[in-house]
Amino acid sequence: MKKECIAMLLAGGQGSRLYALTSKAAKPIIPFGGKYRIIDFPLSNCANSGIDVVGVLTQYQPLHLNSYIGSGQPWDLDIQSGGVYILPPYQGYGQKGRWFSGTANAIYQNIEFVDMWDPEYILVLSGDHIYKMDYSDMLSQHKESGADCTIAVIRVPIAEASRFGIMDTDSRGFVCRFTEKPQAPESDLASMGIYIFTWKKLREYLIADEADPMSDKDFGKNIIPKMLAAGEKLWPYSFEGYWRDVGTIDSLWEANMDMLTPELIDLYNKMWPIRSRSPKKPPQFIGKSAVIKNSVITEGCEIYGLVENSVLGNSVTVRRGAKVIGSVLMPGCVIGKNAKIQYAVIGEGAVVEEGAVIGAVPENSGKRSIATVGPDTVIEAKSLVKAGAMVYAEKEA
Amino acid sequence: MTDLYGIIYAYHSYAGLNDLVSDRTSASLPFCSRYRLIDFALSSMTNAGIRDVGIVMQRNYQSLLDHLEGGKDWDLARSGQGGLRLMPPYGTHDLDSGEYRGCMEALAAMRSYISDIPKNSVVLFRGDLAINIDLKDAYKHHLASGKEITAICTDKAFDSGSDCVRFIEDQKGVSRHMHFRHTSSREGLESTEVYIIQKSLLVELVDWSRKNGKLHFHRDALARYLRNGGSVNLYVHKGYAAHICSVADYYAANLDMLSSRYRADLFPEERPVYTKGRSSVSTFYGSTAKVSNSLIADGCYIEGEVENCVLFRGVRVAKGAVLKDCVIMQDTSVGRDSQLTCVIADKDVFFSVGIVLTGSRSLPLYVPKGKEI
Numbered sequence: 147m148k149k150e151c152i153a154m155l156l157a158g159g160q161g162s163r164l165y166a167l168t169s170k171a172a173k174p175i176i177p178f179g180g181k182y183r184i185i186d187f188p189l190s191n192c193a194n195s196g197i198d199v200v201g202v203l204t205q206y207q208p209l210h211l212n213s214y215i216g217s218g219q220p221w222d223l224d225i226q227s228g229g230v231y232i233l234p235p236y237q238g239y240g241q242k243g244r245w246f247s248g249t250a251n252a253i254y255q256n257i258e259f260v261d262m263w264d265p266e267y268i269l270v271l272s273g274d275h276i277y278k279m280d281y282s283d284m285l286s287q288h289k290e291s292g293a294d295c296t297i298a299v300i301r302v303p304i305a306e307a308s309r310f311g312i313m314d315t316d317s318r319g320f321v322c323r324f325t326e327k328p329q330a331p332e333s334d335l336a337s338m339g340i341y342i343f344t345w346k347k348l349r350e351y352l353i354a355d356e357a358d359p360m361s362d363k364d365f366g367k368n369i370i371p372k373m374l375a376a377g378e379k380l381w382p383y384s385f386e387g388y389w390r391d392v393g394t395i396d397s398l399w400e401a402n403m404d405m406l407t408p409e410l411i412d413l414y415n416k417m418w419p420i421r422s423r424s425p426k427k428p429p430q431f432i433g434k435s436a437v438i439k440n441s442v443i444t445e446g447c448e449i450y451g452l453v454e455n456s457v458l459g460n461s462v463t464v465r466r467g468a469k470v471i472g473s474v475l476m477p478g479c480v481i482g483k484n485a486k487i488q489y490a491v492i493g494e495g496a497v498v499e500e501g502a503v504i505g506a507v508p509e510n511s512g513k514r515s516i517a518t519v520g521p522d523t524v525i526e527a528k529s530l531v532k533a534g535a536m537v538y539a540e541k542e543a
Numbered sequence: 544m545t546d547l548y549g550i551i552y553a554y555h556s557y558a559g560l561n562d563l564v565s566d567r568t569s570a571s572l573p574f575c576s577r578y579r580l581i582d583f584a585l586s587s588m589t590n591a592g593i594r595d596v597g598i599v600m601q602r603n604y605q606s607l608l609d610h611l612e613g614g615k616d617w618d619l620a621r622s623g624q625g626g627l628r629l630m631p632p633y634g635t636h637d638l639d640s641g642e643y644r645g646c647m648e649a650l651a652a653m654r655s656y657i658s659d660i661p662k663n664s665v666v667l668f669r670g671d672l673a674i675n676i677d678l679k680d681a682y683k684h685h686l687a688s689g690k691e692i693t694a695i696c697t698d699k700a701f702d703s704g705s706d707c708v709r710f711i712e713d714q715k716g717v718s719r720h721m722h723f724r725h726t727s728s729r730e731g732l733e734s735t736e737v738y739i740i741q742k743s744l745l746v747e748l749v750d751w752s753r754k755n756g757k758l759h760f761h762r763d764a765l766a767r768y769l770r771n772g773g774s775v776n777l778y779v780h781k782g783y784a785a786h787i788c789s790v791a792d793y794y795a796a797n798l799d800m801l802s803s804r805y806r807a808d809l810f811p812e813e814r815p816v817y818t819k820g821r822s823s824v825s826t827f828y829g830s831t832a833k834v835s836n837s838l839i840a841d842g843c844y845i846e847g848e849v850e851n852c853v854l855f856r857g858v859r860v861a862k863g864a865v866l867k868d869c870v871i872m873q874d875t876s877v878g879r880d881s882q883l884t885c886v887i888a889d890k891d892v893f894f895s896v897g898i899v900l901t902g903s904r905s906l907p908l909y910v911p912k913g914k915e916i
Binding site for chain 1: 575576577615801803806809810815816817818820822823824825826827828829830832833834835836837838839840841842844849
């Protein structure tokens with residue numbers, strides 16, 4: 147079946163900078179903002195933009211990701227003429243099975259899948275960003291500019307620019323320089339890791355890059371620089387609006403705290419719903435002893451303690467006398483009586499027993515340091531997890 | 544594969560529900576922040592492995608259709624056999640009042656459908672109950688009893704209506720006598736009016752009722768069955784059960800859900816209650832929010848005071864507003880400094896600034912859908 151544009155979502159990375167949180171599940175499946183998981187944002191953006199074929203490339207710890215996506219029903223992607231497809235590494239005829247060795251290689255290994263839809267264009271997305279974007283607007287710019295590749299860009303503070311792929315534009319507005327994570331950035335125009343390619347063109351570059359033994363098989367490091375060097379037309383699609391990379395504990399915590407200012411990303415807008423798979427839990431219950439200030443709380447929670455400036459996923463229990471301040475509690479975790487959680491991220495299903503203390507409020511002048519407890523980890527009664535520490539269960543029993 | 548088929552009655556709403564059912568049937572009454580009453584019948588069935596459910600409808604079923612869609616949320620959208628079967632009134636020639644006058648008349652109107660049921664047993668379930676029945680266990684009990692019909696009873700005071708049915712135990716777990724509350728004492732076990740019945744018996748009862756112009760399940764069909772020597776197996780459902788017949792019932796049952804014991808009864812981990820999905824954000828509590836002893840759905844935005852309340856999805860409570868003992872349905876907005884006590888606000892109500900409304904626990908004040916105050 148022919149489609150004008152299909153999306154390929156790179157969801158195979160480990161997210162090693164989130165170590166404790168991604169020890170059991172891939173980064174895109176990490177809970178976010180109470181109700182969501184990171185991957186809900188690109189999937190919902192696709193559905194809202196009218197892109198109804200999404201290939202999800204998985205590799206690292208895919209079990210939870212696969213079951214979360216399921217048939218794609220929550221995002222209206224369970225349709226006859228397309229839908230969401232999980233694409234794991236596979237063994238081809240007469241070959242040994244191969245892992246995806248880089249972002250470009252992941253798409254290369256799925257050329258057949260893309261060809262099946264015979265698309266004019268392909269949208270390449272990653273699973274670690276929180277944002278709302280109309281990809282159809284980006285696609286129109288791609289067509290109007292006559293570019294071979296369009297890169298979504300956003301202005302970032304120059305001090306942070308060295309974390310991103312940074313580019314410069316020429317007098318006609320096309321990209322003339324692209325440097326992946328430059329040490330001394332000369333521009334504040336950062337790649338958001340969202341690309342639209344004219345498929346025919348990308349296909350050629352993927353095949354050529356695959357044959358290059360020196361290549362890392364990476365979009366930012368290899369494909370984009372090679373296209374630029376060959377004089378292909380690269381158009382920057384300027385995005386203004388809320389966008390956060392949540393690749394580190396700090397940035398994940400900060401983006402969660404942004405949810406306490408609901409107008410920042412405005413998830414109430416019914417014209418651009420971000421959908422998620424709902425866990426089928428009863429409503430949240432706020433007990434008589436509860437105190438809740440400036441927080442976000444989700445269905446299935448039972449709150450009997452104090453919750454302030456925090457974001458709680460579904461089915462979290464906060465027992466009497468517990469204090470949760472400036473923290474992110476992921477689904478299903480239990481905070482015992484009189485426990486104190488401050489400036490922390492608590493993973494899914496973790497249990498903090500009675501009286502334990504996790505993290506600390508930063509001193510006035512001191513640097514903020516977020517404590518992390520991994521999923522399904524038990525913090526024993528009255529124990530202490532210092533600010534900035536990372537604790538996780540080694541392996542499942 | 545279970546040998547059970549489900550039929551849910553959603554055709555009748557009690558007059559005592561007043562304006563709550565002016566645009567909906569009692570089966571589609573919003574309940575406990577995010578559910579509709581029919582979710583309990585549907586979930587009890589699907590949790591027991593029932594994959595075929597017919598829903599008998601009569602009037603005001605638009606909201607029910609909106610809620611059920613294709614049955615996907617209850618895993619009842621099946622591509623092969625079975626799944627959800629919606630049965631609007633057939634308008635058979637012997638139905639001239641335009642309204643089913645009794646359960647047997649409703650079933651008779653779909654006689655051919657019933658005789659085609661490809662299962663040996665049928666669960667008859669009211670759509671206006673707040674109950675989570677372990678039907679798998681009840682069916683096991685039914686089969687072990689060897690009886691043609693099992694009545695699911697409750698050990699709780701259950702029905703505020705006048706016509707509730709009680710079974711007198713003749714021997715342990717078996718009854719040959721029933722009576723109606725208004726005719727005698729509180730002796731016996733109260734029926735939830737949920738039955739497991741052999742399909743052949745159901746067809747027989749429907750045919751007899753039709754031929755003799757009989758309308759009612761208990762008064763006519765079951766009474767005759769017992770008179771002719773039949774007996775009923777009794778299965779006792781333990782745990783919360785409420786039959787919603789009036790505004791007061793509706794209000795009380797919603798506030799009952801503030802009890803963790805009742806919530807545990809209705810929402811056990813192993814038999815979840817499914818409902819229509821609605822994508823909404825988590826609920827936001829502002830720095831001026833003060834919330835206690837309340838059930839809150841997702842998608843709310845709360846900056847005021849909320850005590851002993853049940854809030855549905857998308858409710859907004861502005862700064863300075865005070866809500867006590869209220870049931871506030873979907874997308875209703877309560878403006879600054881408004882004070883609501885013992886109020887049931889239907890969907891999409893808009894309370895502007897400084898509105899004061901006070902009902903009482905026994906007589907809650909009802910504000911109809913879409914009103915602007």
